[in-house]
Amino acid sequence: MDETTDALAHALRDVRQQVDNAARSANRPTPRLLAVSKTQPAARIAALAAAGQHAFGENYVQEAATKIAELGPLGLEWHLIGHLQSNKAKDAATLFDWVQTVDRDKLVTALARHRDAARPPLNVLVQVNIDDEASKHGCQPDEVAPLAAAIAAEPRLRLRGLMAIPTPWPDLERRRSAFAQVRRLYDGMQATHPGVDTLSMGMSEDLTVAIAEGATMVRVGTALFGRRPATTQPQDAP
Ligand SMILES: *Cc1c(COP(=O)(O)O)cnc(C)c1O
Numbered sequence: 001m002d003e004t005t006d007a008l009a010h011a012l013r014d015v016r017q018q019v020d021n022a023a024r025s026a027n028r029p030t031p032r033l034l035a036v037s038k039t040q041p042a043a044r045i046a047a048l049a050a051a052g053q054h055a056f057g058e059n060y061v062q063e064a065a066t067k068i069a070e071l072g073p074l075g076l077e078w079h080l081i082g083h084l085q086s087n088k089a090k091d092a093a094t095l096f097d098w099v100q101t102v103d104r105d106k107l108v109t110a111l112a113r114h115r116d117a118a119r120p121p122l123n124v125l126v127q128v129n130i131d132d133e134a135s136k137h138g139c140q141p142d143e144v145a146p147l148a149a150a151i152a153a154e155p156r157l158r159l160r161g162l163m164a165i166p167t168p169w170p171d172l173e174r175r176r177s178a179f180a181q182v183r184r185l186y187d188g189m190q191a192t193h194p195g196v197d198t199l200s201m202g203m204s205e206d207l208t209v210a211i212a213e214g215a216t217m218v219r220v221g222t223a224l225f226g227r228r229p230a231t232t233q234p235q236d237a238p
Helices: 003-026 042-050 061-074 086-095 105-114 141-152 172-192 207-212
Strands: 032-036 055-058 077-080 098-102 122-128 157-164 198-200 217-220
Touching: 003 032, 003 042, 003 207, 042 055, 042 061, 055 061, 061 077, 061 086, 077 086, 086 105, 098 105, 098 157, 105 122, 105 141, 105 157, 122 141, 122 172, 141 157, 141 172, 157 172, 172 198, 172 207, 198 217, 207 217
Parallel strands: 032 055, 032 217, 055 077, 077 098, 098 122, 122 157, 157 198
Antiparallel strands: none
């Protein structure tokens, strides 16, 4: 193992330990760990995969396309966790195993239309906007049920649950209350759609609180890969 591979393997062990501990104290099953690999080169993703990590999250369709092509032979599981523009729905339905950011009907139709019938259905999460007034991404809480119904009606899609990115309030108790609100929406979705099994919330800084409030998947970047370069990543061109 070279130095980087070794460091990544250590970070993975530490994060898994933290996730395990949080689940144990909350008396919940251990959540899945999604490694958020935006801005990370394919070689570092391959190194983390060699250490045993299987699922990776990317924010930008174009950036992901290159990495997925390069890392295809590793058989990794790819999640889109960034905002999806409708004109990128075809690429997203082709490249990814999961899309976590479905927040409007138009995307449901487009993803279903473009998912290859020869492949398993595309796994889909509804993204809900709980308290982030600065962002237009994510549907409103009262739109979750109709959107879930639309997804469930599409044979090429598989409704798996709910995803949220609450405002990162410095006060963790304020974050906890946002996570608890998402959890209540998730419970409602599960009551209507018993196949639903995924509540994606919590990142490097607040995964312990998210797990205590019921997350079944945490999305972790910085704690695995280290701090990303400060340069802002351009959004996919419209
Ligand atoms: C970048 C990102 C993460 C990971 O954030 P860290 O703080 O680096 O762990 C999780 N979810 C989404 C949607 C992201 O964009």
